[in-house]
Amino acid sequence: MRTHYCGDLNGSHDGQEVVLCGWVHRRRDHGGVIFVDLRDRDGLVQVVFDPDRAEIFARAEQVRSEFVLRVKGRVRPRPEGTVNPDLPTGEIEVLGLELEILNAAATPPIQLESHVADASEEVRLRYRYLDLRRPEMQARLRTRSQVSRVMRRFLDEHGFLDIETPILTKSTPEGARDYLVPSRTHPGEFFALPQSPQLFKQLLMMSGMDRYYQVARCFRDEDLRADRQPEFTQLDIEASFVDEETLMGLMESMIRTLFEEVNGETLPNPFPRMTYAEAMRRYGSDRPDLRVALELIDVADLMDGVDFKVFAGPAQDPEGRVAALRLPGGGSLTRKEIDGYTQFVGIYGAKGLAYIKVNEWSSKGREGLQSPILKFLPDATVEGIMARTGAEDGDLIFFGADKARVVNESIGALRVKLGEDRGLMAEGWHPLWVVDFPMFEHDPNADRWVALHHPFTAPKEEQLDSLSSDPGSCLSRAYDMVLNGTEVGGGSIRIHREAVQRQVFELLKISDEQAEERFGFLLQALKFGCPPHGGIAFGLDRLVMLMTGAQSIRDVMAFPKTQTAACLLTDAPSAVDEAQLKELALRLRQRG
Structure with missing residues (x-):
């Protein structure tokens, strides 16, 4: 035509x-x-x-x-x-x-000839086929297609095979909730939609496929955020006879190639690396945004003996943390602005936000400082804070004091927000590998260890002997790729020995019976000569969101769901008729 x-x-x-x-x-x-x-x-x-x-x-x-x-x-x-x-x-x-x-066409509910910032997301999703006509949206989906094409070509050229894995599979609840699918031919039993192809790609390594990839659709029944969806796409990768250095180097090369070909931009070579412990200490996050130079500074030792329980309590608590965050030029912040940041950290569980304004420290010393907390701090503590933070006249120092988790999350988020609000974000792309993650973290509510990544991640070889005796100190062979504060890929070297896998299951309080019920097929396969192997998965939606400058992954997906996991376009999920339920041997009952 x-x-x-x-x-x-x-x-x-x-x-x-x-x-x-x-x-x-x-x-x-x-x-x-x-x-x-x-x-x-x-x-x-x-x-x-x-x-x-x-x-x-x-x-x-x-x-x-x-x-x-x-x-x-x-x-x-x-x-x-x-x-x-x-x-x-x-x-x-x-x-x-x-x-x-x-x-002909009826008058559209969305004005397509201009940017639709004034159109609600609900209207855009309800009339998604119209929203997708906008040049901005079409450009994003073209970029998405190009991203997928470049990554596929790179992997093809490096010996990876494109292999599909099942969508209907077994429920193995060890993370987010599964989406369950009732079986008509096996009444009372269920398939699950895959949260990832993790176990199947490991089985492919045991099958001798050596190098695998797949652009895989994944499903997780979890609470949503701007960068989360109940169904999403990841580039899934696995390789045999590799170690961390080989795999990370190959993936780094792929991402550099991707940005060069799609965005015409050059990423650093090599990507910097940082341990999990250092990332948490300096930035309060395991996915630090390196565009912001601000850092958290530990001052617990300076607060240990002060007559101020807000600081002294966390300073003396083995699970506590007291951290300072110096904001250059922050002395110009008004009380209203500081109150706004206090409300902001409250979102992350912080009970308050202490601060010191550095007005004229260089000439007046303590008298040149302004803060409601100064009366609780002796001269030696104040001098220690000023020296350690390197604060100068005109600066402001924020403090977080609580359980380490609360301080990390709240002050870590504050440093990024300050970077955005105060024009402290560096230009360009700032990639990072985060390595040496803890193998486990302790869940005090359930009084058990849980895997920080997933239970198939291998521990450091030199720590195998202390796996059972001191699990809290064990580090995993996991690695995450972070880009401008967003985790775009995560992976690890996997456990390839049956005895180690059973040991990890035991530590996670997965009984032998539960292990056989959930993962028996994997344990069986590990007996038959499993090669050392590892892999990684990249969030395709997140990558495209970053590369196109979109604010949400919903803006780079053709037909996304809402924050409540609903499709406004098709009105899904929806009720089904009684005949369908009867076929599946199901009966509905009211909640509560």
Whole structure:
């Protein structure tokens, strides 16, 4: 039906007759001449209809926004003074010679000819097929396709095989909640949708496939955030006979190639590395945003003996932390602004936000400081804080004092927010590998160890002997790739010995019976010559979100769900009729 896409036309097509198909982006009537901006997935081109062709002109007068047209016309340069430098096709226009209205359109509930910042997300999701017509959204999905294509090509060229794994699988509850699928042929029993292809890709390594990848759809029934969805896409990768250095180096090369080819940007070579312990100490996060130079500084030893329980309590608590955060030039913050940041850290469980304004420390010493907490701090403590933080006149020092988890989360989030609010974010991309994660963390409520990543992550070889005697000190062979404060990929070297896997299950209080019930097929496979292997999974949605500058992964997915895991477009989830339930041997009952 067409010879060219609208966005493909340029000066080289001058004089050519072309046939275009697309939607009316905008129609303008200027002094008897009708201009139509015709849009398809590749861009816009201006089509001109003049009154000399009366029949075609009359048809063009009927055209409205989002009508579907087929136009035959001749490419010509735009008249002098009308060139649009902001449009790739802005040097030319198409003189309409024939016009066919393929379909009319009702007035859309979304204004597609401009940015729809004023349209609610609910309206955009309900009419997603219209929202996706916007050039901004089409550009993002084109980028998504290109990202997938570049990564696939890289892996193909490095000997990886594209292998699909099952969608209907076994429920192995050891993380987020599974989405369950009732079986009609096995009444009372259920499949689960995969949270990841983790076990199957390990089985592929045991099968001798050596190098595997898959663009995999994954499902997790969990609470949602801007970068979470109940169904999402990850690039899943596994390789045999590799160690951390080999795999991390290969994945780093893939991401550098991706940014060069898609965004035309060069990432550092090599990526910096940081241990989990250092990341938590300096930034309060295992996915630190290195664009912000601010760091958390431990001052618990300076607070240990002060007559101020807010500080002394956490300082003396083995699970507590007292940290300072110096904000250069922060002395200009008003009390209202400080109160706003106090409310902000409250979101993360902080009970307050102490501070010291450094007005004239250099000339007046203690008298040049301003703070409600100064009366509780002896001179030696104040001098220690000033020396350790390196604070100067005009600065402000914030403090977090609580359980280490609360301090890390609240002050760690505060440093990023201050970076955003105060213009302290460096430009560009700042990737990072975070390594040496703890193997386990203790859940005090359940009084048990839980795997920090997942129970198939291998411990450091040199710590195998202390795995049972001192699990809290064991480090795993896990690694996360972080980009501008977002974890874009996470992986590990896996356990490849049955005895070690059973030992880890025992530490996690997974009984032998439970281990056989949930993971018996894996344990069986480990007996038959499993090679050392490891892998990683990249969140494709998150990567594309970062690369396109979108604010949410919903803006880089064709048909996302809402914050309540609903699809407004199709009205899913929805009720099913009694006959379907009967087939599945199910009966509904009211909650509560």
